Amino acid sequence: MSVVTAADVEKASGVLTVGQRDVITPLAADRAKELGIKIERSSQPSPAKPPPVDLSSKPPRRGAAPVVLNAPTSTLSGALYRRGAGVPPALQVDNLDAAAPADPRPAAGVIGAGHVGAMTALRLAETSLFSRVTLVDIVPGLAAGLALDMGHSASLRGFTTRIEGSAELSALAGADYIVVTAGRPRQPGMSRTDLTGVNGSIVTAVAQGIRLYAPDSVVVVVTNPLEEMTHLTARTTGFPPQRVIGMAGVLDSARFCSLVALTGVARPQDVSAIALGSHGPEMVIPMSQATVNGRPLEEALPADQIDAIVERARDSGAEVVKLLQKGSAYFAPAESAAAMVIDMVRESSRVQAACVQSSGAYGLEDTRVGLPVRLGRRGVREIVALALTASERTALAKAASSIAARVREMG
DSSP states (O other), X not given: XXXXXXXXXXXXXXXXXXXXXXXXXXXXXXXXXXXXXXXXXXXXXXXXXXXXOOOOSSOOOTTOOOOBOSOOOOSSOGGGGSOOOOOOGGGOOSSHHHHSOOOOSOEEEEEOOSHHHHHHHHHHHXXXXXXXXXXXXXXXXXXXXXXXXXXXXXXXXXXXXXXXXXXXXXXXXXXXXXXXXXXXXXXXXXXXXGGHHXXXXXXXXXXXXXXXXXXXXXXXXXXXXXXXXXXXXXXXXXXXXXXXXXXXXXXXXXXXHHXXXXXXXXXGGGEEOOOXXXXXXXXXXXXGGOEETTEEGGGTSOHHHHHHHHHHHHTHHHHHHHXXXXXXXXXXXXXXXXXXXXXXXXXXXXXXXXXXXOTXXXXXXXXXXXXXXXXXXXXXXEEOOOOOOHHHHHHHHHXXXXXXXXXXXXX
16 A cells, blocks of 8 residues: 555656555645546555665664554554645655754653643753654654644744654654653542552553663653652663652742742742652651742741641642643643753753652662752762751651552552
């Protein structure tokens, strides 16, 4: 089976004979009418189409079979069925990718083309720090359509990153950074831990694909419940601890700072705080590290007001879900996930919170918990030792213990 295009029609003289199973695009049919070309189907089956030549600089790994996200995919691009002006032969360029010089910039991938995934992909692309951003989703055509739409904004936003979309995890081959957002979002009344079972199976399949197609990548996990899914991703991929990181603390810190700013004491960017522990009930915001315009937050606001802000920041995700009634937060989560990847590429020295393997830091039980870190090109560069108070250390230890217990329950 082959695809009959307008170019095939223009080469014909009077009659164009095609195979029984050949696909005639709408544009080809229209062009045939314009030129008075008659299209006839042959009584013989179409000759087998030779396989395409792989021009990639990276040959496929021996024995690696494509992993598909349980979605039927067509061998024909959906773009073939869209109407539009044909490209004149004089403007057609063959083997453009093969002729282009290698792009030295890293490549990124985002798994899950929901609101968080799509926003993350666009945010990464807009930095022009990446040669390509690949969006992958189980729904046929969804990632490709979103990628095409985002790409149309390149001239408006001034970015040079190529955005691609696919339903196959094999499209992530060669990615240096991968953000995992795939999974079911929370509904009103649900806690993050309610998603453990359904999202656990999704994340396991995704992690297997990452291990196969992007074995050298750094992975940022966004899927909830965050700590459990980060643990599951690390266990399934077998990657070193510094290359599997959970995104929660950046988001929770940003929420807290924004809520403090709503009191009128400062602009959001002038509030500094860090959210440690878990992405949930055991979230810890140490007041010893919280400042407003460089001075302690506790000098700017009364204790009871600070406590109320901490509680609201902890429950902000549920607050958004309740207001939306369908779906969950995505602007701030996407910005947070993208910020972590961007900091890695830029090797920022910024201290931020991330869900990482504790490895004895702060005397904690060895589990994945939100800790202050610096990120580098290969993931976690270091866990930063902050001067926490005794009560803050106790709260952090309690959070680590609770997370470890939930991880053990997963088996």
